[in-house]
Amino acid sequence: MQLDIGNALDSVATPGVSTDALDRLDDAVADAHETIAAGMSNARFGYASLNLPETTSAAGIERAVDSIDADAVLTVGIGGSALGAKTITAALGEANHFLLDNVDPEATNRLLDALDFESTAINVVSKSGTTAETLANFLVVRDAYEAAGVDWTERTVVTTGESGPLAELAAEEELPKLAVPDGVPGRFSALSAVGLVAPAILGYDIEAVLDGGREARDSLTESIDDCPAYAYGALAVALERRGVHTNAFMPYAEALEPFAEWFAQLWAESLGKDGQGQTPARALGATDQHSQLQLYRAGRHDTMVTLVRPTARDDREIPAVDVEGLAYLGDATLGDLLDAEFEATEASLAAADKPSIRVELDRVDEHGIGDLLVSFEAACIMAGELMGVETFTQPAVEWGKNAARGLLGGEETAEAAAVRDKREYRIE
Amino acid sequence: MQLDIGNALDSVATPGVSTDALDRLDDAVADAHETIAAGMSNARFGYASLNLPETTSAAGIERAVDSIDADAVLTVGIGGSALGAKTITAALGEANHFLLDNVDPEATNRLLDALDFESTAINVVSKSGTTAETLANFLVVRDAYEAAGVDWTERTVVTTGESGPLAELAAEEELPKLAVPDGVPGRFSALSAVGLVAPAILGYDIEAVLDGGREARDSLTESIDDCPAYAYGALAVALERRGVHTNAFMPYAEALEPFAEWFAQLWAESLGKDGQGQTPARALGATDQHSQLQLYRAGRHDTMVTLVRPTARDDREIPAVDVEGLAYLGDATLGDLLDAEFEATEASLAAADKPSIRVELDRVDEHGIGDLLVSFEAACIMAGELMGVETFTQPAVEWGKNAARGLLGGEETAEAAAVRDKREYRIE
Known part of the structure; x- marks a missing residue:
């Protein structure tokens, strides 16, 4: 550059x-x-991101997805768990990388209606394994594959943390599982499995990306x-x-x-x-x-x-x-x-x-x-x-997550109560 | 709303x-x-835009495109000549509306390589008929159709002003031609032929859009x-x-x-x-x-x-x-x-x-x-x-147009000279 x-x-x-x-x-x-x-040398939280070109193993990712035979990839993730993969495949001109990085039912219905399940791998990415949007979409996608009589367990790759529902599922179903690297916030993780599984399945030279x-x-x-x-x-x-x-x-x-x-x-x-x-x-x-x-x-x-x-x-x-x-x-x-x-x-x-x-x-x-x-x-x-800011955190987004969980889960959080107290001034 | x-x-x-x-x-x-x-009543420049739901004839547009038999549309336009059509068809969930609204050769090559010319109508839109990007793309598209042995004159609709190269071409080739309405800046023209030809060809109810x-x-x-x-x-x-x-x-x-x-x-x-x-x-x-x-x-x-x-x-x-x-x-x-x-x-x-x-x-x-x-x-x-601004003009974009024309056309405009005088400070 x-x-x-x-x-x-x-x-x-x-x-x-x-x-x-x-x-x-x-x-x-x-x-x-x-x-x-110094942060890079000590692999401190966040700074470790800049080490990914060294620490990510292209061969390891390629081995993990080797059993997947697909012409297209559906990435299920949101924010940093989707944007890196989308950025890389788009830069390479790929047209067969689809994303579920939102929970709009109309868009989801349209995408799943048009998808050829047989030839499409599922790339599900969530560090915690509990991201509401990603898990909801993954449940919907599994269901759609099953309804079409296509075995999703044969074409799904999971990228997640050490533990959590996605890690457990990967173990249960013996799915290829890749790690979200330690010390790397989602938006800095493009050059790990998070961003590289999709291009690897689609046959791109991910070692050159790391280069x-x-x-x-x-x-x-x-x-x-x-x-x-x-x-x-x-x-x-x-x-x-x-x-x-x-x-x-x-x-x-x-x-x-x-x-x-x-x-x-x-x-x-x-x-x-x-x-x-x-x-x-x-x-x-x-x-x-x-x-x-x-x-x-x-x-x-x-x-x-x-x-x-x-x-x-x-x-x-x-x-x-x-x-x-x-x-x-x-x-x-x-x-x-x-x-x-x-x-x-x-x-x-x-x-x-x-x-x-x-x-x-x-x-x-x-x-x-x-x-x-x-x-x-x-x-x-x-x-x-x-x-002089804390580059690697995103504390301001927690409020909304607590509110949404409260609204949907029936758990009465303070944030959900605040949503219900909204000051209205309607113009119709 | x-x-x-x-x-x-x-x-x-x-x-x-x-x-x-x-x-x-x-x-x-x-x-x-x-x-x-008052501006609406007198159809004054700009204000006339708000009259389009009355003055645009859905039946007229539908008649004009009636001879076009297509499953897909390629809109060739830029800015206000493309965004309205894209906005309407996207809202309706249409996947077969393609756009050439940029002059990126790699993106153009990819799009034209993938296009089924036989079933794709061309919707070319330029008020002046001289917009550099649109005319360049239209020349490229015509050429690609010809190279594929597909007659573009049978599947092209032109939307432009009274005169200019596109109007002449439409007359020469007997193409369906629709008017960019008077008194309506491009970005306010979605509810005219500019925005409605593409959805009309694709079979949507454009009268309901006007409603x-x-x-x-x-x-x-x-x-x-x-x-x-x-x-x-x-x-x-x-x-x-x-x-x-x-x-x-x-x-x-x-x-x-x-x-x-x-x-x-x-x-x-x-x-x-x-x-x-x-x-x-x-x-x-x-x-x-x-x-x-x-x-x-x-x-x-x-x-x-x-x-x-x-x-x-x-x-x-x-x-x-x-x-x-x-x-x-x-x-x-x-x-x-x-x-x-x-x-x-x-x-x-x-x-x-x-x-x-x-x-x-x-x-x-x-x-x-x-x-x-x-x-x-x-x-x-x-x-x-x-x-208190002039809502309906865009004077600040002229400078760059003059510069680009000077750089490309060999005409030595003051703007092109300014481009060549750029203050460099390179970091490599």
Whole structure:
């Protein structure tokens, strides 16, 4: 991964970061890197995530799923238990990876009506083995396979913690079982079995994904000047301190759309704490130039745009056309057009004094997505260090879980009572 | 559409709106309604959008596409020329509506490799007939059909303005041609041929979509107290004035995910002006409870969450399970679980003093999506009136278009020169 932060400098953007401020930031980055490096060495909670490219065994995952013969995968998980797998297979252009990462009955009915059970493996992922949405979906899916006369026990892989209902079930039914690694929060677990079982079943080279992650990990140094990952995290924090409260994440590659979703979870859940944290806004280039760009240019000076693109991709010629005003298209490829729009959008933000950061990867492939995942995890950890937040927890989501359990389970929690006390003001 | 604004009041949230402030706001809404109603009567630019449920002829669209025999539709358009059609067919659960609304060659290659040309109609939409992305894609698509030996002229519908290359092409090839209505900006055109050709070809009841829109249009009154659409727009503006710069739009229905994308365009492009405008953040319930909710609860007090759900939906039982701690799931349906999570999330935001608005529609169907589209258009127009911005233009996107044309066409525009002068600061 390479970065160009030129358009985030104060000579271009308002707010922007001065080169003096970058120098001062560099000292803080060096200190934080020490903490991070020590955390990695000691495999401390959270920091251990950055060790996954070393500690995950591609061969072990491949062996575990070897008995599964499938053309498609249905991943049953939610949040960090689904997004990593979705991000990786989407980056590789896979069309046969389906997800149940929600509990919308209409969407579930549609998906299960269309699924060819015989050729579809089930990849169920829950660290605790008790996640309500995931367990509910898994019960529904098992039932659907049974109703169709297809043996789900022959095509199910379980990824979970040491104990819990899913671990017990795996033992009972002798299902392949993989571990959610210790010390790794869900949103940092893409480069473990959590994210790699689905691509492994579908035949992708998951070792190459880990290779990409390894490259990102090995490029972590103590200075912004030669560490793109840390530079991204540090710049985002510096801009946030100057009022940039939104981070619009805009890849120019459709295959990276789920990566933007993964980034949104990483950033929001890790850094959205103590009244701090940038709001991630997912966008997609070039499409969202026709949607969000008006706001990014003419709205408040509170948004940075992260523009992401591969420097190489498969291309396609635009056929020549003999129409006035359109002939210029015929000399180009779709890739030329997309690159021109990328650079035009970047410059148009600068012309409006709005900060942006350019992120480039070599190619959207196994290696590239592994690199991106680990680079942005490191960026996020660096940001958390500089912000002084607890990067690896998500305490604010417990309230809602207690409320939902109370509402549904009949257990009268304080949270469920609060739901019933809602202040109504209806307009009909 | 119904609203509950109870959790946006200052007795619940910080910032929130007091009931006194609501009363004052109601006067401004009454004035703005006069402007809007007059604009509708005179079919003034932009305001004419709200007349579409009356002025669009479902029968006319159906007649025009009658000769097209297809099981699938490929829409070629971008921004407002694609999002409306996508929003409507997604709401109806359609899986065979494909889009080329970007110029990513890898995604285009994948889509065209998988498409069954024989059974797929082409729905090409561009008001000017010169939109670079749309014309490039259309040239590519025509070429792909020809290469496969399939006659594209037998299965193409053109929606465009009076003149321009697409209009000429339609005349030359005797293609069915529909008009982009006068006085209607792209992002407000869903209830015209722009949004309705695709569902019409796929056999949906587009008259029912217009019916839903008509109901929304007829419910526009001069007071917040009985007009959900205006109340939404007015509350969003009141909250924005109090520092709520982000609007997280979170439907609890997967079929409304593109609706959130449509809303994001509507809101950003209409209101993101003069240093104003809320940043729309797209989210999806319940999935994003495991992603964005930590930030929404524990981050800055600068975000409102718009929670959207249908009050009725097809459901699915969760099979009973004999596992400790999970048995409660077996007494419920997926819909029960989703509703419990909706209410739990809403209450959890209130417990963190964060404002939210509840939006409910009867059902996600033809009528429901028509209602939502027109209701939110009216909400947006009301917001624009209260903010004093030019709701119906998007001047800030021209810069980038000029730059891209300069870069690609060899025409040396000032914008293209600015792109070449980029300030670089590379980190590798």
